[in-house]
Amino acid sequence: MKKQTFENLISLASQESCPCVDVTDGVISAISAVIHRNVKYDRTYTWMGAASAAMAACILIATTFFWQSNTDSVSEIMTYVSWVTQ
Amino acid sequence: MFSLKNQDKKATNVRFSEHHDVQASQSGDAEAFRRLVQRHQQHVSKLMWRFTRDKNSHEELVQESFVEAYLSLHSYKAKAPFEHWLSRIATRVGYRYWKQLKRHPHMSLQDSDWMQIAEKPPASVSPEDAADIVHQCLAELPPRDRLVLTLRFLEQCDVEETARRTGWGQSLVKVQTYRAKQKLKKLLEKTNIEFEI
Numbered sequence: 001m002k003k004q005t006f007e008n009l010i011s012l013a014s015q016e017s018c019p020c021v022d023v024t025d026g027v028i029s030a031i032s033a034v035i036h037r038n039v040k041y042d043r044t045y046t047w048m049g050a051a052s053a054a055m056a057a058c059i060l061i062a063t064t065f066f067w068q069s070n071t072d073s074v075s076e077i078m079t080y081v082s083w084v085t086q
Numbered sequence: 087m088f089s090l091k092n093q094d095k096k097a098t099n100v101r102f103s104e105h106h107d108v109q110a111s112q113s114g115d116a117e118a119f120r121r122l123v124q125r126h127q128q129h130v131s132k133l134m135w136r137f138t139r140d141k142n143s144h145e146e147l148v149q150e151s152f153v154e155a156y157l158s159l160h161s162y163k164a165k166a167p168f169e170h171w172l173s174r175i176a177t178r179v180g181y182r183y184w185k186q187l188k189r190h191p192h193m194s195l196q197d198s199d200w201m202q203i204a205e206k207p208p209a210s211v212s213p214e215d216a217a218d219i220v221h222q223c224l225a226e227l228p229p230r231d232r233l234v235l236t237l238r239f240l241e242q243c244d245v246e247e248t249a250r251r252t253g254w255g256q257s258l259v260k261v262q263t264y265r266a267k268q269k270l271k272k273l274l275e276k277t278n279i280e281f282e283i
Contacts, residue, residue, distance in 0.1 A: 004211070005280045006223075006270070010239050012216035018135035021145050024123045027152040028116055034157065035114075 104168055112159050119159075122168070123152050129169060130176045136236050137180030139221050147183060151176040170250070177237070177251045184229040219279075226273055231266030238263055 104125070110118035127148060134147040155175045162171055211219075220240065224232045237243045237251060245263075249256045271281040 004278065006220075006274060009211070009216045009220050009279065012211060012213045013220045013240060014213075014242065016135075016213035016217040018128075018132045019141055019144065021127060021131045021148050023127055023145060023149040023152060024120055026145075026149045027123050027156070028120055030149065030153045031116060031119065031156050034153070 105164065108159070108162065108164065108168055111156070112162070119156055126169060126172055127152070130172060133173060133176050133241070134180055136221075136240050137183055139218065143183070147176075147179055151179045154179055174251050174253075177233075178253075181229060181233050181252075184232060188229055223270065223273060223277075223279075227266060227269055230262060231269055234259060234262045235266045235270065 104122070107118040107121050111122060130151050131144070131148050134144055134151065137147060138144050151172070155172055158175065162168070224235055227235070233252065234248065237248045238245075243251065245256050245259050248254075248259045248263075252259065254262070267281075274281045
């Protein structure tokens with residue numbers, strides 16, 4: 001009996017037709033899910049960013065206020081000291 | 087002459103509309119990407135059929151290839167045809183699938199199974215049977231060897247094309263092909279299939 005060769009099998013296999021698929025809807029819904037997830041993450045990051053910015057602004061205002069009040073008392077002491085030394 | 091001109095015009099139109107769809111998809115137009123999927127799904131399907139013989143896995147792989155293509159669309163620079171770029175992504179998806187399969191316990195073919203392979207006389211083997219036998223034989227090899235032989239012989243890619251699809255250098259492709267052929271030759275000694283490539 002004539003032996004089967006791998007080359008023959010490969011050339012036969014190359015002629016094979018593949019099953020028909022229609023993945024269009026699946027791909028579009030998978031992509032929409034990915035986009036939706038990204039939008040959700042983007043929104044979360046936006047909120048986190050806004051909250052951090054608001055917190056930073058509060059801290060800045062408080063620090064400025066505290067610094068100014070401290071600076072006033074220090075300058076009062078300095079005025080008093082210079083007056084005493086004179 | 088006239089029909090040749092018409093064909094050229096048609097091809098140019100297809101290229102133009104494809105380029106337009108790619109650009110629109112890059113800007114987030116899902117409808118444009120839908121058109122690209124419709125245009126190329128048969129090509130990707132044919133390629134993914136080399137990676138699995140299971141219809142469910144096959145459909146999943148085709149879908150995964152397009153999703154991955156969409157996510158990498160920003161990296162497409164239109165230097166090569168879209169189909170070539172897509173083939174590279176699909177090859178990567180298929181190769182990853184094989185590597186995942188290898189991580190799970192794998193049922194190797196027994197000696198008796200080997201003897202049963204290709205029992206039929208050469209004339210009575212259908213393309214589907216031949217593809218099944220080739221798939222079973224190649225499945226016994228490590229994913230790298232399997233990939234290089236699939237691309238070189240089933241997909242009929244030359245060394246340059248194989249290197250482009252795998253991302254390997256051309257000399258690596260040559261070495262890998264040689265080694266894979268040696269391993270396959272050794273495997274086929276157990277069967278009644280002669281190794282001649």
